[in-house]
Protein backbone atom coordinates (compact mmCIF):
# COMPACT_ATOMS: atom_id res chain seq x y z
CA UNK A 1 0.00 0.00 0.00
CA UNK A 2 1.19 3.56 -0.74
CA UNK A 3 2.63 5.84 1.90
CA UNK A 4 -0.47 7.82 2.93
CA UNK A 5 1.27 11.21 3.14
CA UNK A 6 2.87 10.90 -0.31
CA UNK A 7 -0.37 9.52 -1.72
CA UNK A 8 -2.43 12.42 -0.37
CA UNK A 9 0.05 15.04 -1.52
CA UNK A 10 0.21 13.53 -5.03
CA UNK A 11 -3.53 13.07 -5.49
CA UNK A 12 -5.15 16.17 -4.00
CA UNK A 13 -5.01 19.92 -4.24
CA UNK A 14 -5.20 22.36 -1.33
CA UNK A 15 -8.50 24.21 -1.57
CA UNK A 16 -11.31 25.57 0.57
CA UNK A 17 -14.63 23.76 0.91
CA UNK A 18 -17.32 26.03 -0.56
CA UNK A 19 -19.09 26.71 2.76
CA UNK A 20 -15.89 26.99 4.83
CA UNK A 21 -13.51 29.47 3.17
CA UNK A 22 -11.65 29.87 6.49
CA UNK A 23 -9.97 26.46 5.97
CA UNK A 24 -7.82 24.94 3.22
CA UNK A 25 -7.86 21.17 2.89
CA UNK A 26 -6.21 18.51 0.73
CA UNK A 27 -9.22 17.62 -1.41
CA UNK A 28 -9.95 15.71 -4.59
CA UNK A 29 -9.86 17.61 -7.82
CA UNK A 30 -11.83 16.65 -10.90
CA UNK A 31 -8.62 16.96 -12.93
CA UNK A 32 -6.97 14.10 -11.02
CA UNK A 33 -7.92 10.62 -12.25
CA UNK A 34 -7.97 8.80 -8.90
CA UNK A 35 -11.46 10.02 -8.06
CA UNK A 36 -12.95 8.43 -11.15
CA UNK A 37 -12.01 4.94 -9.98
CA UNK A 38 -14.75 2.75 -8.56
CA UNK A 39 -14.67 1.31 -5.08
CA UNK A 40 -13.79 -2.11 -6.56
CA UNK A 41 -10.85 -0.76 -8.54
CA UNK A 42 -9.56 0.97 -5.41
CA UNK A 43 -9.95 -2.23 -3.36
CA UNK A 44 -7.82 -4.07 -5.95
CA UNK A 45 -4.90 -1.72 -5.26
CA UNK A 46 -5.48 -1.93 -1.50
CA UNK A 47 -7.15 1.46 -1.01
CA UNK A 48 -10.35 2.15 0.93
CA UNK A 49 -12.77 4.68 -0.62
CA UNK A 50 -11.19 8.13 -0.18
CA UNK A 51 -13.93 9.72 1.96
CA UNK A 52 -11.23 11.94 3.46
CA UNK A 53 -10.69 13.61 0.07
CA UNK A 54 -14.07 15.37 0.19
CA UNK A 55 -15.60 17.78 2.69
CA UNK A 56 -19.07 16.21 2.83
CA UNK A 57 -22.18 18.38 3.01
CA UNK A 58 -22.91 17.30 6.60
CA UNK A 59 -19.39 18.16 7.73
CA UNK A 60 -19.37 21.49 5.91
CA UNK A 61 -22.65 22.59 7.51
CA UNK A 62 -21.43 21.56 10.96
CA UNK A 63 -18.10 23.35 10.45
CA UNK A 64 -19.90 26.52 9.27
CA UNK A 65 -22.20 26.41 12.29
CA UNK A 66 -19.29 26.11 14.74
CA UNK A 67 -17.17 28.83 13.15
CA UNK A 68 -20.20 31.16 13.28
CA UNK A 69 -20.98 30.18 16.91
CA UNK A 70 -17.53 29.67 18.46
CA UNK A 71 -19.01 29.80 21.96
CA UNK A 72 -20.32 26.25 21.40
CA UNK A 73 -16.77 24.84 21.44
CA UNK A 74 -14.39 27.56 22.68
CA UNK A 75 -12.37 26.26 25.63
CA UNK A 76 -14.14 22.86 25.45
CA UNK A 77 -13.05 19.21 25.11
CA UNK A 78 -14.41 18.09 21.75
CA UNK A 79 -14.66 14.76 19.93
CA UNK A 80 -15.21 14.74 16.15
CA UNK A 81 -16.17 11.19 15.25
CA UNK A 82 -15.78 9.92 11.65
CA UNK A 83 -13.68 12.99 10.95
CA UNK A 84 -12.79 12.28 7.27
CA UNK A 85 -10.74 15.28 6.07
CA UNK A 86 -11.00 16.78 9.57
CA UNK A 87 -13.16 19.69 8.35
CA UNK A 88 -15.25 19.69 11.56
CA UNK A 89 -12.31 19.10 13.93
CA UNK A 90 -10.34 21.93 12.33
CA UNK A 91 -13.34 24.27 12.50
CA UNK A 92 -13.42 23.61 16.26
CA UNK A 93 -9.72 24.47 16.62
CA UNK A 94 -10.33 27.57 14.49
CA UNK A 95 -13.08 28.45 17.01
CA UNK A 96 -10.63 28.04 19.94
CA UNK A 97 -11.64 24.63 21.32
CA UNK A 98 -9.20 23.60 24.07
CA UNK A 99 -8.73 20.01 22.90
CA UNK A 100 -10.10 18.26 19.82
CA UNK A 101 -9.91 14.52 19.23
CA UNK A 102 -10.41 13.62 15.57
CA UNK A 103 -11.51 10.00 15.31
CA UNK A 104 -11.19 7.84 12.19
CA UNK A 105 -10.88 4.16 11.32
CA UNK A 106 -9.14 4.95 7.99
CA UNK A 107 -5.37 5.47 8.25
CA UNK A 108 -5.39 7.66 5.13
CA UNK A 109 -7.95 9.94 6.80
CA UNK A 110 -5.73 10.26 9.88
CA UNK A 111 -2.80 11.27 7.67
CA UNK A 112 -5.04 13.74 5.78
CA UNK A 113 -6.30 15.31 9.02
CA UNK A 114 -2.72 15.89 10.21
CA UNK A 115 -1.70 17.37 6.83
CA UNK A 116 -4.79 19.57 6.85
CA UNK A 117 -4.09 20.73 10.40
CA UNK A 118 -0.53 21.63 9.38
CA UNK A 119 -1.76 23.47 6.27
CA UNK A 120 -3.91 25.71 8.48
CA UNK A 121 -1.44 25.98 11.40
CA UNK A 122 -4.11 24.40 13.62
CA UNK A 123 -2.20 21.46 15.09
CA UNK A 124 -2.18 22.71 18.69
CA UNK A 125 -4.78 20.91 20.78
CA UNK A 126 -5.40 18.25 18.09
CA UNK A 127 -5.32 14.54 18.97
CA UNK A 128 -5.74 11.80 16.35
CA UNK A 129 -7.64 8.71 17.51
CA UNK A 130 -7.36 5.78 15.10
CA UNK A 131 -9.73 3.14 16.45
CA UNK A 132 -13.42 2.32 16.36
CA UNK A 133 -14.81 4.06 19.48
CA UNK A 134 -18.49 3.32 18.93
CA UNK A 135 -18.75 0.76 21.74
CA UNK A 136 -16.65 2.70 24.24
CA UNK A 137 -17.97 4.29 27.45
CA UNK A 138 -19.17 7.89 27.42
CA UNK A 139 -18.39 8.69 31.07
CA UNK A 140 -15.30 8.36 33.24
CA UNK A 141 -15.00 6.35 36.47
CA UNK A 142 -16.58 9.16 38.47
CA UNK A 143 -19.62 9.39 36.18
CA UNK A 144 -18.51 12.61 34.42
CA UNK A 145 -18.98 12.94 30.64
CA UNK A 146 -15.70 12.29 28.80
CA UNK A 147 -16.41 15.08 26.28
CA UNK A 148 -18.12 18.48 26.50
CA UNK A 149 -19.09 18.34 22.84
CA UNK A 150 -19.39 15.38 20.44
CA UNK A 151 -19.73 16.05 16.69
CA UNK A 152 -20.56 13.84 13.71
CA UNK A 153 -20.61 15.13 10.12
CA UNK A 154 -22.37 13.06 7.47
CA UNK A 155 -22.48 9.65 9.15
CA UNK A 156 -25.91 8.30 8.16
CA UNK A 157 -25.13 6.88 4.71
CA UNK A 158 -24.81 3.17 5.68
CA UNK A 159 -27.35 1.40 7.89
CA UNK A 160 -25.16 -0.55 10.35
CA UNK A 161 -22.83 2.40 10.91
CA UNK A 162 -25.69 4.90 11.26
CA UNK A 163 -27.47 2.73 13.82
CA UNK A 164 -24.38 2.12 15.95
CA UNK A 165 -23.40 5.76 15.65
CA UNK A 166 -26.82 7.11 16.64
CA UNK A 167 -27.05 4.87 19.70
CA UNK A 168 -23.59 5.94 20.86
CA UNK A 169 -24.25 9.62 20.19
CA UNK A 170 -27.43 9.40 22.29
CA UNK A 171 -25.43 7.88 25.15
CA UNK A 172 -23.02 10.84 24.99
CA UNK A 173 -26.01 13.19 25.12
CA UNK A 174 -27.38 11.30 28.13
CA UNK A 175 -23.96 11.66 29.80
CA UNK A 176 -24.27 15.44 29.47
CA UNK A 177 -22.34 16.24 26.27
CA UNK A 178 -23.67 18.62 23.64
CA UNK A 179 -24.03 16.32 20.62
CA UNK A 180 -24.43 17.75 17.11
CA UNK A 181 -24.84 15.99 13.79
CA UNK A 182 -24.65 17.54 10.30
CA UNK A 183 -26.80 15.71 7.77
CA UNK A 184 -27.93 16.42 4.18
CA UNK A 185 -30.91 14.03 4.30
CA UNK A 186 -29.04 10.73 4.16
CA UNK A 187 -31.18 7.59 4.09
CA UNK A 188 -30.39 6.35 7.60
CA UNK A 189 -30.68 9.57 9.58
CA UNK A 190 -32.91 8.94 12.62
CA UNK A 191 -36.40 10.33 12.22
CA UNK A 192 -36.92 11.29 15.86
CA UNK A 193 -34.94 12.35 18.90
CA UNK A 194 -33.33 15.24 17.01
CA UNK A 195 -33.74 19.00 17.40
CA UNK A 196 -33.07 21.19 14.35
CA UNK A 197 -30.61 24.00 15.12
CA UNK A 198 -29.77 25.39 11.69
CA UNK A 199 -30.10 24.75 7.97
CA UNK A 200 -27.60 25.45 5.18
CA UNK A 201 -27.55 25.15 1.39
CA UNK A 202 -24.28 23.42 0.64
CA UNK A 203 -22.91 23.59 -2.92
CA UNK A 204 -21.81 20.08 -3.92
CA UNK A 205 -20.43 18.26 -6.92
CA UNK A 206 -22.54 16.18 -9.31
CA UNK A 207 -19.76 13.57 -9.18
CA UNK A 208 -20.62 12.95 -5.52
CA UNK A 209 -24.26 13.90 -5.02
CA UNK A 210 -27.46 13.87 -7.05
CA UNK A 211 -27.84 17.66 -7.00
CA UNK A 212 -25.71 20.79 -7.16
CA UNK A 213 -26.93 22.04 -3.77
CA UNK A 214 -27.76 19.91 -0.73
CA UNK A 215 -30.07 21.26 1.95
CA UNK A 216 -28.19 20.28 5.08
CA UNK A 217 -29.34 20.45 8.67
CA UNK A 218 -27.36 20.76 11.89
CA UNK A 219 -29.22 18.63 14.42
CA UNK A 220 -28.85 18.41 18.16
CA UNK A 221 -28.96 14.72 19.10
CA UNK A 222 -31.14 14.23 22.17
CA UNK A 223 -30.66 11.57 24.83
CA UNK A 224 -33.24 8.79 24.87
CA UNK A 225 -34.92 10.27 27.97
CA UNK A 226 -35.90 13.46 26.07
CA UNK A 227 -37.55 11.65 23.14
Ligand SMILES: C[S@@+](CC[C@H](N)C(=O)[O-])C[C@H]1O[C@@H](n2cnc3c(N)ncnc32)[C@H](O)[C@@H]1O
Pocket residue numbers: 051052054055056057058059060081082083084085086087088103104105106109131132133134152153154155157161
Ligand atom coordinates in the same frame (compact mmCIF):
# COMPACT_ATOMS: atom_id res chain seq x y z
C1 LIG B 1 -18.95 10.58 4.60
S1 LIG B 1 -17.45 10.61 5.51
C2 LIG B 1 -17.68 12.07 6.52
C3 LIG B 1 -16.37 12.74 6.87
C4 LIG B 1 -16.49 14.11 7.55
N1 LIG B 1 -17.13 14.02 8.84
C5 LIG B 1 -17.22 15.09 6.67
O1 LIG B 1 -18.40 15.39 6.94
O2 LIG B 1 -16.62 15.54 5.68
C6 LIG B 1 -17.65 9.32 6.72
C7 LIG B 1 -16.35 8.91 7.43
O3 LIG B 1 -16.67 7.99 8.47
C8 LIG B 1 -15.55 7.15 8.67
N2 LIG B 1 -16.01 6.01 9.47
C9 LIG B 1 -16.78 4.96 9.10
N3 LIG B 1 -17.03 4.14 10.14
C10 LIG B 1 -16.39 4.69 11.22
C11 LIG B 1 -16.25 4.32 12.60
N4 LIG B 1 -16.82 3.22 13.08
N5 LIG B 1 -15.52 5.11 13.42
C12 LIG B 1 -14.91 6.24 12.93
N6 LIG B 1 -15.02 6.64 11.63
C13 LIG B 1 -15.73 5.87 10.80
C14 LIG B 1 -15.11 6.84 7.26
O4 LIG B 1 -13.75 6.38 7.22
C15 LIG B 1 -15.32 8.19 6.57
O5 LIG B 1 -14.13 8.94 6.54
